[in-house]
């Protein structure tokens with residue numbers, strides 16, 4: 001069917017203002033925050049209701065055109081990139097906070113609500129939405145749910161999955177369902193749990209009941225400076241092993257310090273090779289003791305300075321530096337490629353050493369700004385994309401980081417997701433049987449691969465194929481031979 | 485006469501690990517034809533594969549503490565696959581605060597391993613000396629410290645399962661934060677063994693608190709106790725557990741109300757909590773507030789975790805779980821209490837006062853219990869039976885009524901177990 005027909009049909013569903021088809025405007029939607037892959041959508045729609053989304057999904061099914069859900073497009077794994085074209089469904093106009101229900105500890109929002117705006121909105125009530133990705137000023141709660149995003153404070157408060165009580169979503173057949181509304185332990189399978197982190201491949205979230213987290217009575221922030229990143233990493237390992245429970249433990253290395261210094265005039269000493277941002281929170285009582293204990297670990301590991309952020313303004317400044325560090329990378333190189341992996345926390349010092357080795361080996365600077373307390377590294381490879389040799393080396397360096405992380409007992413993504421960026425690395429971590437089980441779950445929601453096709457699962461190992469393999473009981477055959 | 489399957493299983497696991505005497509593994513009076521106890525994940529997978537080949541239904545069995553849960557099996561013959569020999573510690577890195585164990589390890593054993601390093605997995609499932617990790621996860625049972633630490637859903641970081649065909653698959657890993665692939669842990673957790681058999685699990689751990697404290701606050705009326713709970717909710721305080729107990733311990737009068745609060749953390753924070761909570765309880769009208777109540781009171785936390793979970797179904801007794809919005813708990817309990825009183829039933833309540841979860845036990849004659857449950861469901865559809873006699877379990881809607889999304893759940897079941905071999909008929913789906 002002709003393109004114009006599709007566009008007309010879409011306009012009938014979402015109104016003429018809800019359809020973007022102009023080629024220049026479409027370019028905005030050809031990638032997310034990860035510029036390593038791009039793909040142009042046929043058309044973008046901006047629905048305002050679940051019913052409109054459902055209408056668009058039914059239409060897409062009829063035309064056989066993929067649906068690509070999109071929040072703010074800050075994702076870093078190509079999740080919102082229309083890699084095979086199709087209809088991008090942007091939640092930008094579904095941006096209302098619908099109900100704050102403190103008595104039941106929940107808030108109802110549309111998916112396009114910006115994470116930061118939600119927490120600001122909740123502040124006067126004495127609450128927050130705990131997941132706080134560094135991109136929180138731009139990213140949406142829909143994107144947070146789809147990616148099961150993390151953030152500095154997830155060390156204490158847990159990742160997004162622990163903060164989603166139930167969602168309204170449109171399924172690939174156009175049905176609109178609710179998975180829960182905040183009552184715990186419902187009978188049946190945990191649909192809320194499986195849709196969280198499914199990267200827009202099995203359902204398009206159109207509303208969500210999110211959990212409210214009480215703002216703490218007291219907060220302390222300190223910045224500890226170390227002559228080596230090894231000292232900062234060892235401190236993190238020991239703080240965790242020592243059973244202290246800080247709210248956040250974030251590391252920035254020398255390159256990152258330089259970038260944020262230039263941008264925010266923090267005046268951090270640039271001879272420090274690493275800064276460790278420590279936050280503790282809770283009731284006032286005992287908090288200073290906890291901080292003293294953690295600070296003692298810093299000194300033991302060779303800290304050169306430990307600077308408390310005494311006022312709220314100082315605390316905000318330190319946090320702003322941390323959360324905007326990626327943004328400051330533009331000052332260091334034309335392009336950066338952020339690799340998100342996780343290792344067990346005792347492996348952090350060694351892994352960081354290896355990251356240094358990889359930087360030297362591929363002759364590319366690597367900055368590090370990361371959620372150290374969770375063992376979640378973010379080596380940021382700095383390069384110039386226009387130079388094909390650098391481009392190639394950046395990709396190889398990224399592979400190196402993933403390999404080292406896996407060798408150390410880690411995984412290939414802690415919070416940014418698989419998307420297209422890491423789909424081919426899934427086999428480093430998972431067997432065909434593991435992937436086939438995931439494909440089975442996927443197929444029970446989206447048998448025709450309508451939502452975000454060609455993502456998460458390895459290329460050339462489509463989930464339809466994996467699921468078929470599974471149904472044919474291949475592994476069972478081999479087991480049977482084992483018995484005989 | 486030995487069947488083909490029996491012979492194959494005997495060859496696989498050895499005669500001593502196979503039994504044709506099902507009496508100790510009855511489910512609502514139904515006896516398995518065989519009980520097989522594999523010694524490794526591979527043996528378990530192969531046992532499952534053999535059952536699959538024979539299209540023989542299977543009941544996964546851990547410590548047997550929750551087998552009353554659910555409807556009777558829809559199959560006439562079935563095999564029990566026990567995980568009790570899969571009780572090994574796989575990896576424990578105390579300094580990483582992570583652990584991986586086989587599914588047949590008991591929670592009690594796991595607790596011991598962790599305590600040696602001043603660590604904990606604060607799940608507080610009932611009957612920890614018998615409850616296995618696999619069973620705990622399959623039933624997604626919670627414990628009193630839910631407000632403080634969440635449930636297994638928040639602490640499970642990796643899983644390995646054997647699917648209906650005998651295929652082994654895994655998800656997650658040994659790190660505390662991970663979005664590599666779909667979160668299959670959420671799918672298997674609480675699926676009552678209807679999608680796969682859990683064979684090992686990885687958890688993130690917590691350090692044991694430096695200090696703890698318990699406050700037992702007595703109240704004359706439910707309303708006063710819930711006013712206390714509401715004051716806690718609105719405060720900055722973060723108790724680990726806030727348990728509303730009505731009619732507990734068993735020896736107490738049915739109208740005895742205790743709010744049992746547990747505090748864990750830094751010594752100074754615990755003292756602050758004790759101070760503030762005592763004041764708030766008094767303000768809400770507590771008749772007595774006692775710190776660290778003596779054991780004679782019968783309200784030790786280990787006992788509290790067990791109270792609502794009988795191990796056997798007693799005629800004339802019904803045990804059930806209620807789920808609602810946290811703010812609706814007081815009102816929902818009031819309605820159900822009223823219904824019980826009018827029908828002359830004895831009701832005991834153990835509620836997670838901040839979480840919208842409650843475990844109820846009712847005593848009365850079978851006829852009245854049947855009537856009460858039916859009437860209660862009409863008022864509150866999110867009830868489920870956790871212990872009832874075989875007759876009632878067969879007849880009553882064990883998993884509550886008015887469920888959403890059944891068709892989608894059926895599709896998942898169809899994909900994972902199209903032959904309906906895993907715990908057929910027992911759960912809401914499958």
Ligand SMILES: Cc1cc2nc3c(=O)[nH]c(=O)nc-3n(C[C@H](O)[C@H](O)[C@H](O)COP(=O)(O)OP(=O)(O)OC[C@H]3O[C@@H](n4cnc5c(N)ncnc54)[C@H](O)[C@@H]3O)c2cc1C
Nearest residue numbers: 071072073074075079134140142143146149150200205415
């Ligand atoms: C500077 C910077 C810092 C970052 N810091 C962090 C961090 O600290 N922690 C972290 O976890 N991530 C971080 N990220 C990554 C990213 O911001 C998060 O993944 C975020 O949650 C994505 O939200 P979004 O609205 O931009 O989603 P998008 O990028 O638009 O989409 C992300 C994925 O979600 C799907 N999706 C979006 N909306 C819906 C919906 N309503 N229903 C179903 N699927 C949907 C998309 O298809 C896609 O697969 C950072 C990114 C940047 C650029």
